[in-house]
Amino acid sequence: xxxxTQTPLSLSVTPGQPASISCKSSQSLLHSDGKTYLYWYLQKxxxxxQLLIYEVSSRFSGVPDRFSGSGSxxxxxxxxxxxxxxxxxxxxxxxGLHLRTFGQGTRVExx
Amino acid sequence: ExxxxxxxxxxxxxxxxxxxxxxxxxxxxxxxxxxWVRQAPGKGLELVAIINQDxxxxxxxxxxxxxxxxSRDNAKKSLYLEMSSLxxxxxxxxxxxxxxxxxxxxxxxxxxxxxxxx
Numbered sequence: 001x002x003x004x005t006q007t008p009l010s011l012s013v014t015p016g017q018p019a020s021i022s023c024k025s026s027q028s029l030l031h032s033d034g035k036t037y038l039y040w041y042l043q044k045x046x047x048x049x050q051l052l053i054y055e056v057s058s059r060f061s062g063v064p065d066r067f068s069g070s071g072s073x074x075x076x077x078x079x080x081x082x083x084x085x086x087x088x089x090x091x092x093x094x095x096g097l098h099l100r101t102f103g104q105g106t107r108v109e110x111x
Numbered sequence: 112e113x114x115x116x117x118x119x120x121x122x123x124x125x126x127x128x129x130x131x132x133x134x135x136x137x138x139x140x141x142x143x144x145x146x147w148v149r150q151a152p153g154k155g156l157e158l159v160a161i162i163n164q165d166x167x168x169x170x171x172x173x174x175x176x177x178x179x180x181x182s183r184d185n186a187k188k189s190l191y192l193e194m195s196s197l198x199x200x201x202x203x204x205x206x207x208x209x210x211x212x213x214x215x216x217x218x219x220x221x222x223x224x225x226x227x228x229x
Contacts, residue, residue, distance in 0.1 A: 037213045043156075048206060048220065051215065051216060060217065095214070096214020096215070099170055100148075100214045102158070104155050
């Protein structure tokens with residue numbers, strides 16, 4: 001099983017300031033097809049998760065460009081360039097290479 | 112509109128059984144892998160089971176293998192999860208999700224709550 005480890009587990013951010021979340025996998029997520037199957041989901045309070053980023057760095061339809069993903073192999077990062085009030089919730093990274101496993105989640109709140 | 116709606120959750124005693132359903136609409140259901148993901152109260156997300164387009168491939172997380180069965184009826188555009196020998200640790204909100212490819216989940220349903228307690 002691929003283990004996903006997120007840090008930090010919680011984050012308090014002033015509106016307009018940047019935020020960054022790290023996600024590390026226990027083995028490389030690079031597939032032989034050249035793609036890396038790492039995803040980021042946001043679960044807003046009381047809602048189902050929603051896809052933000054797929055394959056490390058591609059923003060899903062409708063996702064604001066203040067969200068960006070980067071990384072390779074086993075180390076990945078989600079960045080929010082300027083946090084807004086609507087960005088609060090729990091951010092989950094997930095690997096799709098071998099079945100699906102999620103990180104513990106990072107709770108983002110507004111100061 | 113692409114939509115998934117789960118049903119079938121409820122309160123069940125330890126050792127009991129339950130069948131969850133997920134009704135799909137707004138897309139060609141038979142073209143996609145489908146997944147069940149659960150979230151225990153206050154906890155993170157966990158894949159429970161995954162099934163391919165025609166139901167010939169199924170995979171389970173170790174903790175439910177042998178107790179849970181995932182299935183689908185493409186004619187009815189429905190996904191199912193048969194759960195037996197339920198344990199307290201199976202208590203969770205169960206989501207179904209369309210797996211576009213390799214874990215790209217969209218959309219997710221609203222979830223159905225399963226509570227295992229005496």
